[in-house]
Amino acid sequence: MARTRGKQKPASDRDLAKLLVIAIPLADEIQPGDSIATKLLQAARKRRITFCAGDVLVVKHKIVSKVEGRVVDLDSVKPSEESIAWAKQYGLDARVIELALRESRAVIRRRNGVLITETHHGFICANSGVDVSNVDGGHHAVLLPEDPDRSAARLKRALKKATGLTIPVIITDSFGRPWREGLTEFAIGIAGMKPLRDYRSWRDPHGYKLKASVEAVADELACAAGLVCGKLNRAPACIIRGFRYDRGAGSARQLLRAPATDLFR
Amino acid sequence: MARTRGKQKPASDRDLAKLLVIAIPLADEIQPGDSIATKLLQAARKRRITFCAGDVLVVKHKIVSKVEGRVVDLDSVKPSEESIAWAKQYGLDARVIELALRESRAVIRRRNGVLITETHHGFICANSGVDVSNVDGGHHAVLLPEDPDRSAARLKRALKKATGLTIPVIITDSFGRPWREGLTEFAIGIAGMKPLRDYRSWRDPHGYKLKASVEAVADELACAAGLVCGKLNRAPACIIRGFRYDRGAGSARQLLRAPATDLFR
Numbered sequence: 001m002a003r004t005r006g007k008q009k010p011a012s013d014r015d016l017a018k019l020l021v022i023a024i025p026l027a028d029e030i031q032p033g034d035s036i037a038t039k040l041l042q043a044a045r046k047r048r049i050t051f052c053a054g055d056v057l058v059v060k061h062k063i064v065s066k067v068e069g070r071v072v073d074l075d076s077v078k079p080s081e082e083s084i085a086w087a088k089q090y091g092l093d094a095r096v097i098e099l100a101l102r103e104s105r106a107v108i109r110r111r112n113g114v115l116i117t118e119t120h121h122g123f124i125c126a127n128s129g130v131d132v133s134n135v136d137g138g139h140h141a142v143l144l145p146e147d148p149d150r151s152a153a154r155l156k157r158a159l160k161k162a163t164g165l166t167i168p169v170i171i172t173d174s175f176g177r178p179w180r181e182g183l184t185e186f187a188i189g190i191a192g193m194k195p196l197r198d199y200r201s202w203r204d205p206h207g208y209k210l211k212a213s214v215e216a217v218a219d220e221l222a223c224a225a226g227l228v229c230g231k232l233n234r235a236p237a238c239i240i241r242g243f244r245y246d247r248g249a250g251s252a253r254q255l256l257r258a259p260a261t262d263l264f265r
Numbered sequence: 266m267a268r269t270r271g272k273q274k275p276a277s278d279r280d281l282a283k284l285l286v287i288a289i290p291l292a293d294e295i296q297p298g299d300s301i302a303t304k305l306l307q308a309a310r311k312r313r314i315t316f317c318a319g320d321v322l323v324v325k326h327k328i329v330s331k332v333e334g335r336v337v338d339l340d341s342v343k344p345s346e347e348s349i350a351w352a353k354q355y356g357l358d359a360r361v362i363e364l365a366l367r368e369s370r371a372v373i374r375r376r377n378g379v380l381i382t383e384t385h386h387g388f389i390c391a392n393s394g395v396d397v398s399n400v401d402g403g404h405h406a407v408l409l410p411e412d413p414d415r416s417a418a419r420l421k422r423a424l425k426k427a428t429g430l431t432i433p434v435i436i437t438d439s440f441g442r443p444w445r446e447g448l449t450e451f452a453i454g455i456a457g458m459k460p461l462r463d464y465r466s467w468r469d470p471h472g473y474k475l476k477a478s479v480e481a482v483a484d485e486l487a488c489a490a491g492l493v494c495g496k497l498n499r500a501p502a503c504i505i506r507g508f509r510y511d512r513g514a515g516s517a518r519q520l521l522r523a524p525a526t527d528l529f530r
Contacts, residue, residue, distance in 0.1 A: 017286075017288045017492070017493035017494075017495070017498075017500070018285070018286065018287050018288065018493065019284075019285070019286035019489070019492055019493050020283070020284070020285055020286075021282075021283065021284035021285075021286070021489070022283050023282045023283065109528040109529070111528055112526065112528075114528060116528060124443075124444040133478070174478075174480070177442065177481075178389075178443050178522070178527060178528070178529035179389040179521070179522050179527060179529065179530075180451070180481065180484070180520050180521065180522055181461060181479065181481065181519065181520050181521065181522050182460075182461045182462075182479045182480055182481025182482075182484070182520065183478070183479065183480055183481065184480070184481050184484050184485050184488070185485065186445070195447075196446060196447045197447075213398070213439075213448070214446065214447045214448065215439070215447055215448055215449070215491065216442075216445065216446065216447025216448065216449050217447075217492065219445070219447070219449050219488065220449050220450065220488040220489070220491045220492050221492065222488075223449070223484065223485035223487075223488035223489060224284070224286070224485070224488060224489035224492060226480065226485045227282070227284055227482065227485050227486065227489060227508055228282035228283065228284050229282075230282070233282075235282070243492055254446065255445050255446050255447065256444070256445065256446065257443070257444050257445055257446050261377065262443060262444060263374040263376055263377075263379060263381060263443070264374070264443035264444065264529050265444075
């Protein structure tokens with residue numbers, strides 16, 4: 001039986017895997033200027049959860065946006081006539097549409113009351129990720145962090161300072177998908193690990209060289225986190241233990257398909 | 266603080282979550298006619314892994330297809346002239362393209378050597394899911410199971426018979442995504458649980474009624490499984506423990522967006 005030849009297998013395949021995903025619930029609301037690292041470490045300590053070498057931390061973007069002041073009072077938003085007309089047609093909040101357009105660099109689709117945009121970062125999602133749930137009952141909207149990679153790197157540094165450990169950080173948001181119902185979590189910011197695992201140079205257990213095998217592990221980690229970070233509990237973060245990630249600087253930009261090779265723009 | 270009013274929270278949010286994902290490695294290759302339940306239970310026993318009430322079993326479709334004889338000798342495929350011409354243009358195997366077209370009910374995109382089809386089941390993916398890796402070095406192609414929901418139900422019944430436990434089953438495949446690099450796992454067959462969790466009638470901790478909040482938990486479970494079921498190890502299945510799924514018949518068809526509401530056809 002031909003095993004992978006010449007090259008050693010990627011870390012994750014060396015031995016058999018067992019993954020643990022542990023939610024970190026916060027007792028109270030995150031405030032602008034709070035240290036997420038401090039809040040999460042306090043919360044973890046309270047639950048006797050200890051960060052370990054090899055852990056990956058996954059954080060919902062909303063607490064990051066709140067800490068960074070990416071929260072907008074909807075009463076302060078003056079929507080354009082275009083936003084008003086379109087929102088009215090579908091019973092939507094024109095101020096949210098206005099924010100979504102401001103946060104976008106392109107409108108990908110606008111139909112049947114659904115607005116799919118490309119954000120300034122390059123993420124393609126509904127309403128540029130502008131969200132009014134889990135804020136304060138509909139008076140404020142949360143925007144995506146300005147630079148989620150930078151936010152992830154900052155959190156990674158703060159964790160390093162507090163614990164001495166190098167813990168990769170993934171920041172996530174829930175997006176819809178073409179062709180499929182329901183939202184899943186996606187990685188929008190990354191620090192300390194590679195978001196993609198490239199199997200293309202490896203051979204399968206039959207000696208066949210793998211072709212279209214680049215795995216978006218950061219998105220899969222985001223999804224695993226989504227299963228424990230509920231929308232109704234106060235667990236905006238979790239630890240994933242046992243995943244042998246590939247070290248490296250990493251950036252969520254690596255997850256963005258270049259428009260030229262994208263068939264669905 | 267306004268908690269969810271009137272209605273009890275969905276199961277998963279009642280208490281804090283901890284998820285365990287345990288790979289089940291197989292010692293040898295699955296053969297046509299094998300019982301997957303028997304093979305997996307034997308393999309689990311060997312590793313001292315015991316199935317428990319509440320577990321979800323996630324299985325890569327490839328072993329299901331093999332057991333069900335959905336394997337085609339590429340030498341037996343006579344490609345059409347159209348398939349030959351297109352494959353030649355991009356250095357592809359015309360026999361694989363031919364199979365992909367036969368397994369499809371519509372071509373969604375065909376450009377730059379990439380063929381995105383809608384399969385007979387309704388999944389939209391590259392080459393109708395026809396795959397030549399992890400078979401026998403490139404001589405055979407594996408097709409998707411004819412009816413992955415039925416395959417999942419069959420496996421669920423066999424597990425029930427062997428263990429007395431009711432274990433939901435998810436069958437997965439790796440698909441690419443528009444706009445994003447890399448593949449992730451998707452649920453293509455389901456039995457014993459609901460693939461979507463609907464939060465729309467719930468209120469967030471601020472009392473705000475959640476709107477666009479239907480979570481494709483089956484796809485998130487598929488992704489969590491993808492992290493431990495490597496492409497190069499022989500772990501085509503895993504147990505996910507600690508996820509409070511919503512019981513119900515369930516079908517992967519519920520994950521398919523109706524063409525009328527899909528903006529990316």
